[in-house]
Amino acid sequence: MSTTMDVPTRTQADYSQMQRAFYNERAQTLDDAKELVHLDFERAQRQAAATHAQMLLDFVQRTHPLARSTHDVPALFQSATAMPEGFRALDFGCGVGRLMEPLAQAGIAVDGVDISERMLGFAQANPALKTSRFYLGSGADCGEAPGEAYDLIYSHLCIQHICSRTVRQNLLRSFRALLRPGGVVFIQFHYYPEHMAGTVPLPHVPWSADHFSAEGTNSEADVWATPDELPLIYEDFSRHFDDLRLQFLTFPKGTVLFTDAYRAWFGHLVVSGSVGPRLAKRFYQS
Numbered sequence: 001m002s003t004t005m006d007v008p009t010r011t012q013a014d015y016s017q018m019q020r021a022f023y024n025e026r027a028q029t030l031d032d033a034k035e036l037v038h039l040d041f042e043r044a045q046r047q048a049a050a051t052h053a054q055m056l057l058d059f060v061q062r063t064h065p066l067a068r069s070t071h072d073v074p075a076l077f078q079s080a081t082a083m084p085e086g087f088r089a090l091d092f093g094c095g096v097g098r099l100m101e102p103l104a105q106a107g108i109a110v111d112g113v114d115i116s117e118r119m120l121g122f123a124q125a126n127p128a129l130k131t132s133r134f135y136l137g138s139g140a141d142c143g144e145a146p147g148e149a150y151d152l153i154y155s156h157l158c159i160q161h162i163c164s165r166t167v168r169q170n171l172l173r174s175f176r177a178l179l180r181p182g183g184v185v186f187i188q189f190h191y192y193p194e195h196m197a198g199t200v201p202l203p204h205v206p207w208s209a210d211h212f213s214a215e216g217t218n219s220e221a222d223v224w225a226t227p228d229e230l231p232l233i234y235e236d237f238s239r240h241f242d243d244l245r246l247q248f249l250t251f252p253k254g255t256v257l258f259t260d261a262y263r264a265w266f267g268h269l270v271v272s273g274s275v276g277p278r279l280a281k282r283f284y285q286s
């Protein structure tokens with residue numbers, strides 16, 4: 001008879017090792033790597049414009065200087081389009097660099113972190129990213145990426161594949177350490193409005209879980225954020241960041257998502273926050 005005692009306890013490190021092996025083994029060619037990023041990579045590339053709009057506008061809304069005169073609304077709009085001098089961004093779980101490329105082409109300094117040497121290799125080989133630096137993460141950190149060096153750390157289509165709240169908490173701590181004062185995190189993952197933690201079907205798990213024994217990742221075993229666990233999500237982000245914003249994008253019912261992995265109705269949840277209560281200060285210090 002087998003008991004749970006027969007199964008050695010898996011740790012956070014085992015989980016990260018499984019994730020790295022998963023991506024390294026499957027990303028044999030650039031096409032394989034693109035398919036891991038998105039089953040319809042070209043469509044995902046087109047969606048990058050909407051992602052950048054949402055992300056960069058959130059960033060400048062948090063960082064632009066306020067117009068001096070309270071009546072100068074045109075000056076407000078003008079200042080709200082300025083990027084700070086020396087701006088540098090970090091893409092966490094950068095994959096082949098889908099979201100880095102348009103930034104780099106616009107002259108924006110952007111670096112990448114990934115758990116997979118093979119994914120990083122494909123990003124590094126992209127001539128459009130020749131000025132970017134790349135870092136191999138342990139799975140729960142950003143590797144050798146420099147501390148207090150970034151104005152923006154963003155992550156798309158990655159955090160939803162990390163089935164451990166502990167790992168995600170360690171990652172948020174790492175992001176905080178790499179951001180400059182006033183820096184911004186912008187993290188996207190999947191949200192399932194019609195589920196509760198207790199109804200998330202295996203092999204997927206709710207936000208609260210530490211599913212170190214997961215055998216797969218990248219949609220084979222995902223974390224599903226649910227309405228009842230929003231307080232936990234808030235708790236995890238508010239431990240390191242201020243001025244939190246939770247932005248829900250729920251796709252209209254019936255949206256065709258072309259893969260069985262997404263049979264349940266879901267949307268995106270983006271959590272953004274700042275290092276320091278810069279937005280709040282505008283109110284309580286004026």
Ligand SMILES: C[S@@+](CC[C@H](N)C(=O)[O-])C[C@H]1O[C@@H](n2cnc3c(N)ncnc32)[C@H](O)[C@@H]1O
Pocket residue numbers: 019023036037038092093094095096097098099113114115116119137138139140155156157158161162218
């Ligand atoms: C679906 S791809 C998305 C790539 C990219 N963010 C994009 O949107 O084009 C997920 C990427 O996250 C990376 N990844 C998954 N878990 C990670 C972890 N714990 N630490 C760092 N990278 C991770 C994978 O290696 C893979 O390159």
